[in-house]
Amino acid sequence: MSEPLLEVRNLKKYFPVKTGFAKTTQVKAVDDVSFTVNAGETVSIVGESGCGKSTTGRAIMQLDKPTAGQIIFNGVDLMTLSKSDLRKTRGDIQMIFQDPFASLNPRQTVYHMLNEVMAVQGIGKNGQRREKIKELLATVGLLEHQIDLLPHQFSGGQRQRIGIARALAANPKLIVCDEAVSALDVSIQAQVLNLLKDLQKELNLTYLFISHDLGVVRHISDKIIVMYLGKVMEISESEALFNRPRHPYTKALLSAIPTIDFDNPKEKLILQGDVPTPLDPPTGCPFHTRCPFAIEACKQTVPAVEPQKDDPTHGVACIRTEEIA
């Protein structure tokens, strides 16, 4: 249960952006991010738009080549693999995408889509995968006779189920869910989340869940990583994070969740201003421009993610944690 399946070490992804005539600036979408995902766990990355959470996911999937760092899956660094070895390993890591309307090829029937995944991964024999695909459809709660339908004949929630079936078709160990439910209605979100939970138990899957929705994340995660401007702010067991957030940014995020407890009104911690542009990030702690607890020293040093004395599994990137906790 607790051996690491995925280890991300010092992951960096910079994008060059033209900022003027013959002048390019590096946008540090992901800057020095490290974390571990243990087998069987659900780890979530949360943060607002542009914090680098999706870029992290895409880097792990090897869809965008990271600028630096290591992505160690099952003891092997994915970035050192040859093309053909990477192709084999890819089946072990699958992805569920955000937009169920864009993530399915509009010209492929469900059968062709899943059959192709299996063919590329060398699972089963050509022409003999139909039964297996029907089983997969049943697993994700679709009907057998829907196997020959095209994506536009399904609803959003059903399409997301097809997306899940496609990910499962490769027999993955790890599934990266990039905002997998944020495009769905709330009632459908719950259904899909429950399906993902059931599948995890049944197939012994590990999830890396990328989301901006703390409500969604709370229910499914074992561990939560909070990102801001390409850096990890806080990393912790889910319960510990929700019960006692330590980083000022996490505190602000959690206090933004609406509650209906009128007797004990929460003290709201409302952030001022916007996220700074990643083209010109602040010096020192990236959060100091909006942090209510910021002091002069915050502008000078980039805080590292330090384990807490009373809880070594809880990492916080803030020089004032002790004082403000």
Place this chain on the structure above:
Amino acid sequence: MSTLKKRLKNLQIVMGGSIVFVLVIMAIFAPLVAPLDPLAIDVPGRLSPPSAYHWLGTDALGRDVFSRLIFGTRISLMIGVLASFFGAVVGVTIGIISGYYGKWVDAVVMRFCDILLAFPGILLALGIITILGAGTFNTIIAVSIFAVPIFARIARGQAMQVKKAEYIDAIKTVGASDLRILTRHILPNILSPITVQMTLYVASAIVTAASLSFLGLGTQQPTPEWGTMLADGREFLLQAPHLVLYPGLSILITVLGINLLGDGLRDALRPRGR
């Protein structure tokens, strides 16, 4: 779209489709449709005006204009369809490769296309014919080479759009090869605009081919071809206007029919409700 507009669009497809259908039938069954031998010379009966026997009159050698027009349909449609097809095959291939890989591949391919497109179509075709020599087959080659950059540009633009789709990422995460992505995922999803362009290009290919023949560089005598017939009739424009009028009308109707069909197809194939 309002109902009236829809009706008009449907009418457009039906009209264009019918014209093209009739032309295709005429081309296939030319020997059965044509009342007379298109090559039979009848010098005493030369330049005769339309009559009950010679429906559209005879040309300078006394050959039946109507029969020659019908046989000419074969040549024109064949050149149009083949040139458009070859142009599309080559153009789409380099276009999707260019659009998918981008970077320097794209830069090289697109500058090459720019150079080809910088020539006026007929001039380029003339140049190619000069190298290859006159004739029907070489006309097809010349006209299809001119089509290559047109299709390449469309395919490139479409491929650049489609390659960003999440379903392409999805199949990449399984480990699919580039060849599979290009042929199984990108190509099927850009086929509609390509089909429309192929249809429309048949029309311009027919005009270009007829122009080449008019200049004596395309299909050679005595094969009946509309452009050649126009060129022959030019000398007798005043005595026998039917010699230019009817081949001209044939080209006009054909191009009109194909364009109506192509435009109609464009709207019919437009992706609905994304």
